[in-house]
Amino acid sequence: MTSHNFKRIFLIVMDSVGIGEAPDAAEFNDNGADTLGHIAEKMKGLHMPNMDKLGLTKVKEYMGGQETISPLAYFGKMAELSAGKDTMTGHWEIMGLHIDKPFRTFPDGFPPALINEIEEKTGRKVLGNKAASGTEILDELGEEHVKTGDLIIYTSADSVLQIAAHEEVIPPKELWEICEMAREMTLEDPYMIGRVIARPFIGTPNNWERTPNRHDYALKPFGRTVMNELADSGFDSISIGKISDIFDGEGVTESLRTESNMDGMDKLEETLEMDFTGLSFLNLVDFDAKFGHRRDPIGYGKALEEYDARLPKVMEMLREDDLLIITADHGNDPVHHGTDHTREFVPLLAYSKKLQKPASLNTRATFADVGATIAENFNVKIPQHGTSFLADLK
Ligand SMILES: O=P(O)(O)O[C@H]1O[C@H](CO)[C@@H](O)[C@H]1O
Ligand SMILES: [Mn+2]
Numbered sequence: 001m002t003s004h005n006f007k008r009i010f011l012i013v014m015d016s017v018g019i020g021e022a023p024d025a026a027e028f029n030d031n032g033a034d035t036l037g038h039i040a041e042k043m044k045g046l047h048m049p050n051m052d053k054l055g056l057t058k059v060k061e062y063m064g065g066q067e068t069i070s071p072l073a074y075f076g077k078m079a080e081l082s083a084g085k086d087t088m089t090g091h092w093e094i095m096g097l098h099i100d101k102p103f104r105t106f107p108d109g110f111p112p113a114l115i116n117e118i119e120e121k122t123g124r125k126v127l128g129n130k131a132a133s134g135t136e137i138l139d140e141l142g143e144e145h146v147k148t149g150d151l152i153i154y155t156s157a158d159s160v161l162q163i164a165a166h167e168e169v170i171p172p173k174e175l176w177e178i179c180e181m182a183r184e185m186t187l188e189d190p191y192m193i194g195r196v197i198a199r200p201f202i203g204t205p206n207n208w209e210r211t212p213n214r215h216d217y218a219l220k221p222f223g224r225t226v227m228n229e230l231a232d233s234g235f236d237s238i239s240i241g242k243i244s245d246i247f248d249g250e251g252v253t254e255s256l257r258t259e260s261n262m263d264g265m266d267k268l269e270e271t272l273e274m275d276f277t278g279l280s281f282l283n284l285v286d287f288d289a290k291f292g293h294r295r296d297p298i299g300y301g302k303a304l305e306e307y308d309a310r311l312p313k314v315m316e317m318l319r320e321d322d323l324l325i326i327t328a329d330h331g332n333d334p335v336h337h338g339t340d341h342t343r344e345f346v347p348l349l350a351y352s353k354k355l356q357k358p359a360s361l362n363t364r365a366t367f368a369d370v371g372a373t374i375a376e377n378f379n380v381k382i383p384q385h386g387t388s389f390l391a392d393l394k
């Protein structure tokens, strides 16, 4: 082991917090996308003093951001190499994979053969079968679903098959079973759907509310990730939030579920108190699910400020030989057209108490540089993709 190895690495993915259009944004119809920048403008000033102190404003100027002369963290930004801008592609790339064939998407609805099979196997009819926003489709079809018990099936620009059902019409357990069945049907070509998602909700017409009983059924990562290497070498690989779902449990030695960003930060603190050697990997999904897809820049901005306020405690709880890495998995600009993700650069911040002279990590060509760094740190097999920046952390 070299002198700069860290015993514990805490990785935070701020889901969808992009910092400006990626060089290939045009290929994704995302010219001009800028999640953080546009939120800050809509907020007439966004205040994340702790992210700024770490070095965020070194890589992203935004309204309300405070310039930092001596950042506490190494700072940089990363472009995504894979052919996709979804959560799984982003996270899998962070852990060392390169997804060159995008998952299948069904912007015009799923083929009749699949819908028929679902209807036959569940004994329920299907409503919707189109690309839609998850809240709007409840307004449109919620009442009919409650009357008939039919399944609301919808998708988005992502490779997802989502099934919504009222908890009093189809109890979550039954909905999960239906989703497991749909998962089995769509693992391979011609479907190869990234995720089947159970979307239980409660409430009454015009007051529908989605519940935390959401469950995601992902495909298994297409190759071995750094998490597999860690787990197989006897290190801890702790998942917080939906990380375990995103990797379908692959390379996860312990999983802590969360109900919200703040709950995620609570669970992160729990792992900061634990004695382990390896990785604690947190995803903060509210940014994306509650605000990005809902095109709610003010809600998004407030959530960012609320998150930022939790950082001093996290930094205080870090031990001398810990490393904290903060990044994101794609953008989701809440003032961009549509309701989907955006192809953007993501921030990269790396902080440790023992690092004395934080400097720039420049612009990285792939998110996999994070995975390569983690692999090198624990001396496990370096992924095929990615260049470690461990030696730069002095
Ligand atoms: O509109 P809702 O149901 O929130 O769906 C969003 O959530 C899905 C999974 O993250 C995305 O693909 C997007 O469609
Ligand atoms: Mn995401």
Ligand SMILES: [Mn+2]
Residues within 6 Å of the ligand: 087, 288, 289, 293, 341
């Ligand atoms: Mn999303």
